[in-house]
Amino acid sequence: MRQxxxxxxxxxxxxxxxxxxxxxxxxAGYSEDLVHDxxxxxxxxxxxxxxxxxAGDPAADRRIQVLLGTDEAGQVHxxxxxxxxxxxPLQVQERDPxxxxxxxxxxxxxxxxxxxxxxxxxxGYNVLHLVRGERSG
Amino acid sequence: xxLTIEIYHSDDGKxxxxxxxxxxxxxxxxxxxxxxxxxxxxxxxxxVDLSALDYVSSAGVRSLFKARxxxxxxxxxxxxxxxxxxxxxxxxxxxxxxxASVFASEAEMDRYLDAMLKRGSSxxx
Numbered sequence: 001m002r003q004x005x006x007x008x009x010x011x012x013x014x015x016x017x018x019x020x021x022x023x024x025x026x027x028a029g030y031s032e033d034l035v036h037d038x039x040x041x042x043x044x045x046x047x048x049x050x051x052x053x054x055a056g057d058p059a060a061d062r063r064i065q066v067l068l069g070t071d072e073a074g075q076v077h078x079x080x081x082x083x084x085x086x087x088x089p090l091q092v093q094e095r096d097p098x099x100x101x102x103x104x105x106x107x108x109x110x111x112x113x114x115x116x117x118x119x120x121x122x123x124g125y126n127v128l129h130l131v132r133g134e135r136s137g
Numbered sequence: 138x139x140l141t142i143e144i145y146h147s148d149d150g151k152x153x154x155x156x157x158x159x160x161x162x163x164x165x166x167x168x169x170x171x172x173x174x175x176x177x178x179x180x181x182x183x184x185v186d187l188s189a190l191d192y193v194s195s196a197g198v199r200s201l202f203k204a205r206x207x208x209x210x211x212x213x214x215x216x217x218x219x220x221x222x223x224x225x226x227x228x229x230x231x232x233x234x235x236x237a238s239v240f241a242s243e244a245e246m247d248r249y250l251d252a253m254l255k256r257g258s259s260x261x262x
Contacts, residue, residue, distance in 0.1 A: 015163050036192065036223050043194045047162050105195035105231055112230050 044106030157189035160197030181213030
């Protein structure tokens with residue numbers, strides 16, 4: 001199972017994406033926890049990409065690509081691809097609790113709620129690949 | 138995929154804010170705007186009831202954090218009541234809201250407020 005979704009660099013696009021992702025994973029029989037966690041992680045990743053993108057070229061025809069798939073073990077893979085300048089969210093310094101500046105608060109969610117997350121820079125694209133399977137308990 | 142906000146005032150200085158749905162990047166600005174209409178001097182105790190909130194993201198946690206800061210700066214308190222497991226988990230991961238301000242039930246919160254009155258202090262962290 002594999003699906004490619006395409007989003008505009010606009011915050012309202014996130015909601016529509018989450019609705020599709022949640023519908024898709026629920027229909028595939030994944031647990032409420034997994035659906036919730038991947039939807040949440042997606043919001044955090046996409047907000048970062050869109051905010052980071054605002055600093056660059058605002059061209060309206062730019063898009064974010066998200067590849068959604070599952071493997072034989074039933075793990076869900078999400079790959080976010082954007083053409084912003086090089087930006088590895090995993091290297092963003094985590095904020096101390098109490099530091100309310102934007103950014104940083106989503107990173108612990110990403111690291112905790114994904115089983116695996118990897119960043120790479122690939123021919124002009126930032127590629128963030130994350131994997132999440134069902135968790136017991 | 139939206140947020141509902143119901144605000145109830147009582148004469149004893151308590152204000153109850155009931156949230157339902159999702160507090161996220163999309164809806165956090167609505168919450169911020171509604172909280173700005175509250176006068177923390179008239180309502181030093183703000184209780185945010187999270188029983189019907191299904192989803193919170195880091196943007197939502199930041200809004201709750203900001204509201205709590207505004208209440209504290211005015212000498213008041215903002216307490217969070219009955220977060221659902223998925224919301225509680227996000228609080229636990231982000232760690233921006235002290236667990237002492239989060240209560241699993243009304244009874245637990247009342248005990249905390251009683252103890253606070255006995256200590257005669259509004260600073261309760």
